[in-house]
């Protein structure tokens with residue numbers, strides 16, 4: 478963007494927060510468990526390229542993405558030694574690009590497998606594959622009825638494949654309501670692993686765990702974990718956080734002093750006041766009649782609306798920080814802007830900073846607080862942050 482053209486909002490990413498979160502996650506892992514940082518969804522909205530180098534600086538050596546497109550973005554900036562894994566979408570013929578670039582990828586159906594073997598033969602280079610198996614989520618993964626064919630194809634093509642991983646994904650490890658389903662999945666995975674072993678097919682890494690599984694079901698950590706949300710400084714759910722607190726002194730140390738929260742939010746999102754005006758008592762504010770001034774008010778506009786990542790469902794609900802005070806969104810969030818109630822803010826004027834996610838040192842607005850209000854998960858709100866908001870790394 479030209480030097481004289483400004484974005485309506487800005488994102489900063491904290492290097493020290495990434496370090497702290499990586500340190501915390503590694504402390505939860507058993508020895509020799511490899512940490513793969515999940516970078517899908519534009520690194521949970523943080524910015525994929527920026528996050529690659531932040532994770533590398535924090536000594537993370539394995540990165541997971543959803544698609545070939547994301548893998549290509551990572552490959553543009555990553556260190557040679559950092560390993561990339563595609564967990565989801567690839568056109569079958571993109572396995573050629575992955576093989577040439579030594580990118581690992583999931584295989585969960587025969588078409589992709591056969592194409593991968595074809596290109597591995599063509600390039601005389603092994604395809605680095607992770608066989609994903611169905612254990613009960615019913616999303617992707619080879620079902621039982623396909624395992625015989627998978628095993629035979631692997632045995633017949635051993636010189637063209639590098640069996641890097643055997644993997645699966647849990648159907649909601651962040652909620653106790655899914656306990657029995659997750660436990661059944663763990664058992665099923667272990668049975669399938671045994672079946673592969675009996676056929677002399679031993680993966681280099683068994684991996685099944687996301688953030689919630691790694692925290693709440695430590696036996697799922699196996700040889701590698703695929704961690705997203707925790708590394709960005711958020712808990713997968715309140716339940717996961719409370720379970721952690723319960724087994725860690727309820728947030729207190731041995732001397733009964735409150736310990737600092739172990740995770741630190743990486744992202745801050747800020748904008749500026751666009752205009753300030755007064756509204757007489759009884760007037761409606763913004764489109765329609767969803768907000769009526771109960772007294773004479775001072776309102777301000779902020780140039781961030783639902784087209785810029787601030788959900789419309791936060792209408793009359795969202796909270797922001799202006800001049801150290803928490804203020805409320807009033808009326809409906811528009812496409813390009815929102816209106817906030819600054820009646821209680823002294824001396825507020827055009828150009829003053831507005832914090833949508835972050836803190837001013839004392840007051841804090843977190844994604845968790847407003848995603849609960851809007852009934853969205855942290856995951857959704859973060860990953861919907863538009864890619865073109867400028868991102869800047871800070872210490």
Ligand SMILES: Cc1ncc(COP(=O)(O)O)c(C=O)c1O
Pocket residue numbers: 515564646686687688689703704705706707713
């Ligand atoms: C296959 C897979 N592994 C790992 C993750 C990371 O999950 P989390 O962000 O909860 O750690 C995801 C995210 O949904 C995923 O789809």
